Amino acid sequence: MPSVDLNADMGESFGPWNMGDDESLLKIITSANIACGFHAGDPDVMAKTMTAADDNDVGIGAHPGFPDLQGFGRRNMKVPHDTLRNLVRYQLGAAMGMAKAVGTKVRHLKLHGALANMCSVDIDMARACYQGALDVDPDIIVMVLAVTKQEEAVRDLGCKWVGEIFADRAYNDDGTLVDRSLPGAVIHDPELAGPRMLNMVREGAIITESGKRLETSIDTICLHGDGPTAVQIARSVRENLIAGGVEVTKFTR
16 A cells, blocks of 8 residues: 655744644644744744644654744745754754653654755755754654755765655646745645645656656655645545545655
């Protein structure tokens, strides 16, 4: 039976300000990417989210981003590679420390927002970020945007990695995500998202907006936690996969 992991970005609330329904998502997903305080989140939110993920037997990942709380890490920044390495080291170190304090551990890392998008087209930038993570934990599993420069970087580094596709985002023909400012870039309809993901998993390929097939290993599917229909999309994807004979389980490497 084919299997796939379901992941979601979470822990993105800040102080009294709440984002997303993490509690509901944790009952659906198998891996959680938890914000490390630079683009979202704070120490209290991180501790609470990690504890809840562990209680639900959901794998925990660090989700580092640019230092951009106001822009939610979705604004491009020009950062020297040495600083990028330290930026990732710092955030992963914080996540690992918090996880240990609440009795669990970080098993994977996934870049957030603009940092991830820039690394998907710049292999040197991606390599700098991932090397920073490996400096802290050589056994960390790196979650990458499949068929992009991120994947090339982890292959070059020879580290543990898993390939990811997105349930709620449209794709360009080069495997990058359609810019959020363009019509149709973000998918909000659960009835579209579920069957679309089952089709891609069965095909073993990303299917782009133009209909092009990009063959790839699909290890995990991202379900963004901050959209208005996030929980409904997550349920639709999970239900369609299971009904289609695909096992939903944490990835192993």
